[in-house]
Amino acid sequence: xxxxxSSGNGWYMNSITFLPPKASGPDWYKQPSSMTKPKNNADHxxxxxxxxxxxxxxRNGMQPLERKLKPTLIQxxxxxxxxxxxxxxxxxxxxxxxxxxxxxxxxxxxxxxxAVPYDFDHSGMVDAPYAKPxxxxxxxxxxxxxxxxxxxxxxxxxxxxIAQFQQLKSDIYRMFTxxxxxxxxxxxxxxxxxxxxxxxxxxPKVWQKAFAYPCDPNGTGHVVIKGLKEN
Numbered sequence: 001x002x003x004x005x006s007s008g009n010g011w012y013m014n015s016i017t018f019l020p021p022k023a024s025g026p027d028w029y030k031q032p033s034s035m036t037k038p039k040n041n042a043d044h045x046x047x048x049x050x051x052x053x054x055x056x057x058x059r060n061g062m063q064p065l066e067r068k069l070k071p072t073l074i075q076x077x078x079x080x081x082x083x084x085x086x087x088x089x090x091x092x093x094x095x096x097x098x099x100x101x102x103x104x105x106x107x108x109x110x111x112x113x114x115a116v117p118y119d120f121d122h123s124g125m126v127d128a129p130y131a132k133p134x135x136x137x138x139x140x141x142x143x144x145x146x147x148x149x150x151x152x153x154x155x156x157x158x159x160x161x162i163a164q165f166q167q168l169k170s171d172i173y174r175m176f177t178x179x180x181x182x183x184x185x186x187x188x189x190x191x192x193x194x195x196x197x198x199x200x201x202x203x204p205k206v207w208q209k210a211f212a213y214p215c216d217p218n219g220t221g222h223v224v225i226k227g228l229k230e231n
Contacts, residue, residue: 056116057105065104065113071096071150074104075112080161082115083149087210088165088172088197090124090145091117092133093225100227125193136223145197148225151215155208162201169198 057064071079074096086094094101094117101119106112122131124143133139139146152158165172176182176190201207214221 050118053103056103060105062105062107062114065106066099067104068097068099069104069113071115073112074115076157077160078114080149080152080158081164082117083147084158084161084165084211086117086123087145087147088194089120089126090142090193091120091122092137092139092142092146092148093119093122093227094148095225095227097224098226100225125190134223134225137220143193145200145210146220147211147213148221149211149214151221152211153215155212158207158211162207165201166198 051059053064079096086092096102096104096115101117103116103118104113105116106114120126121128122133122142124141124145127143131142133142133144133146137146173191173194176187176194179187182190199206200210213219
């Protein structure tokens with residue numbers, strides 16, 4: 001969900017509705033709930049209550065995993081769905097290696113972990129006034145999309161993920177067009193942004209080029225986002 005209002009504080013509501021597509025899988029995301037101050041208060045504003053990590057893990061029958069891993073060790077289908085979701089919203093501010101805006105869940109010691117994304121304020125859809133892409137990525141703005149997964153040589157691996165996003169197309173658009181908090185100008189902007197994403201995944205040559213970007217030795221696919229953490 002997004003909001004660009006003249007009051008200057010509405011944009012941060014964008015993150016509430018940015019949830020990875022469920023498709024037929026579990027709810028691997030932190031469930032947010034909106035809250036407001038009483039309407040009789042002149043300083044009425046919106047806020048977010050975010051589900052705690054342990055609650056999210058318990059809801060999915062899993063456990064949090066606090067360990068920095070290579071993204072290739074993450075459950076592959078879930079990782080690709082998450083990475084394409086980040087591409088959809090135009091978010092490059094994440095990494096599994098440094099747990100930058102990523103939480104890991106694991107079912108048991110024999111299972112591969114699941115990567116759960118959160119904190120989307122640097123995405124192109126949120127388009128926060130302070131948001132800028134990391135300089136090492138050599139991007140113009142957060143509105144520019146850049147696939148940030150790892151190199152996958154067999155691009156057919158993406159086809160089931162793309163099919164999921166195509167199946168969810170109407171639902172994803174409705175998150176914006178049916179949201180009562182958004183003004184018409186912002187809805188139009190987000191519909192255009194979604195149109196660009198779907199134009200990409202509807203053309204095999206275009207999405208193959210986009211999702212093969214991490215394999216380009218001359219690109220910035222090797223860059224790992226560390227964030228402001230010291231370790």
